[in-house]
Amino acid sequence: MKMLEKKIIEEGCVLSDEVLKVDSFLNHQVDPVLMKEVGGEFASRFAGKGITKVVTLESSGIAPAVMAALILDVPLIFARKRKSLTLKDGLLTAEVYSFTKEETNTVTISEKYVNEKDTVLIIDDFLANGQAVEGLISIVEQTGALVAGIGIVIEKAFQDGGKLLREKGYRVESLARIKSLKNGRVEFSEEVLV
Amino acid sequence: MKMLEKKIIEEGCVLSDEVLKVDSFLNHQVDPVLMKEVGGEFASRFAGKGITKVVTLESSGIAPAVMAALILDVPLIFARKRKSLTLKDGLLTAEVYSFTKEETNTVTISEKYVNEKDTVLIIDDFLANGQAVEGLISIVEQTGALVAGIGIVIEKAFQDGGKLLREKGYRVESLARIKSLKNGRVEFSEEVLV
Numbered sequence: 032m033k034m035l036e037k038k039i040i041e042e043g044c045v046l047s048d049e050v051l052k053v054d055s056f057l058n059h060q061v062d063p064v065l066m067k068e069v070g071g072e073f074a075s076r077f078a079g080k081g082i083t084k085v086v087t088l089e090s091s092g093i094a095p096a097v098m099a100a101l102i103l104d105v106p107l108i109f110a111r112k113r114k115s116l117t118l119k120d121g122l123l124t125a126e127v128y129s130f131t132k133e134e135t136n137t138v139t140i141s142e143k144y145v146n147e148k149d150t151v152l153i154i155d156d157f158l159a160n161g162q163a164v165e166g167l168i169s170i171v172e173q174t175g176a177l178v179a180g181i182g183i184v185i186e187k188a189f190q191d192g193g194k195l196l197r198e199k200g201y202r203v204e205s206l207a208r209i210k211s212l213k214n215g216r217v218e219f220s221e222e223v224l225v
Numbered sequence: 226m227k228m229l230e231k232k233i234i235e236e237g238c239v240l241s242d243e244v245l246k247v248d249s250f251l252n253h254q255v256d257p258v259l260m261k262e263v264g265g266e267f268a269s270r271f272a273g274k275g276i277t278k279v280v281t282l283e284s285s286g287i288a289p290a291v292m293a294a295l296i297l298d299v300p301l302i303f304a305r306k307r308k309s310l311t312l313k314d315g316l317l318t319a320e321v322y323s324f325t326k327e328e329t330n331t332v333t334i335s336e337k338y339v340n341e342k343d344t345v346l347i348i349d350d351f352l353a354n355g356q357a358v359e360g361l362i363s364i365v366e367q368t369g370a371l372v373a374g375i376g377i378v379i380e381k382a383f384q385d386g387g388k389l390l391r392e393k394g395y396r397v398e399s400l401a402r403i404k405s406l407k408n409g410r411v412e413f414s415e416e417v418l419v
Contacts, residue, residue, distance in 0.1 A: 060302045060338045063295035089284035090303060094291045101257035108254045144254045
């Protein structure tokens with residue numbers, strides 16, 4: 032998605048060979064016009080797939096996901112992230128390890144809002160090792176719902192989360208795929224995914 | 226706002242005289258169409274006030290705030306909430322005590338994204354004791370920016386956050402004002418605020 036790649040080039044901050052900071056339009060300050068375009072692009076890529084719910088993870092997933100949900104005309108559910116959790120009734124959970132924050136969170140969704148009749152589009156801001164998305168898939172599939180696919184704003188294609196998910200048969204649509212962050216430079220992947 | 230009041234009556238869950246759960250459209254599952262209407266209502270109430278930034282607090286504030294920011298055509302900044310925080314350069318902080326969660330969080334915004342030239346609309350999902358909004362005001366005013374007003378989705382008017390903010394001279398626009406949750410019933414306030 033050209034508009035997103037342009038924004039990453041202009042405003043993204045390469046902090047290391049592995050870390051891209053996009054605090055100015057996605058993770059702290061949010062560009063609502065870009066989010067609307069991103070949401071529209073997800074909606075168009077998953078059009079006709081019978082999506083009934085969009086699921087994301089707080090907090091950075093919410094802005095692009097609510098825009099996609101608006102255009103798809105379905106509810107959004109944002110999973111909650113908690114450091115530790117006393118087990119509570121009616122909550123579906125998954126443990127998610129964050130490599131950047133070096134901590135494990137319990138990610139939860141109320142079983143009231145996703146069920147076996149649902150076809151779910153999972154949306155997240157970043158895909159790196161795929162831990163967060165794997166957690167969301169686990170929760171959604173616990174309900175018996177179908178995961179129609181995964182929409183990612185920025186995929187770090189040099190890490191293996193996307194590869195592993197695609198190998199498992201999930202459709203992953205990433206709007207920007209970064210091949211490398213070496214030498215302080217963002218290089219996008221030209222790879223065609225089928 | 227009638228559409229919101231209707232939704233609260235139909236789907237809100239009165240858990241006690243003080244607690245209203247709106248997990249089905251605002252705090253966990255999110256109704257994107259309602260959020261668009263809510264955002265539009267905030268934008269229209271603060272039209273012509275020269276708003277340059279919308280500021281909210283993760284996570285439940287993000288969906289209504291990004292819709293308001295889209296219509297006002299300005300960036301959104303969502304403040305981060307952290308249990309404890311080693312002081313970091315470039316972060317503006319405030320301590321916010323949550324009565325519902327019985328914990329104190331450090332709320333932060335990067336000083337890169339709000340400055341003394343800004344006119345800020347603060348948006349949050351709930352207003353009860355006003356702790357979260359007071360924290361956001363404190364951060365915004367540390368930068369020298371002007372707080373043009375506060376947009377609240379649901380105000381618990383039987384708690385004193387709104388009263389205290391209005392007494393200090395802040396313009397608070399709440400789209401639903403709840404007078405009482407007694408006897409498991411939601412009663413809206415008819416009070417005219419000037």
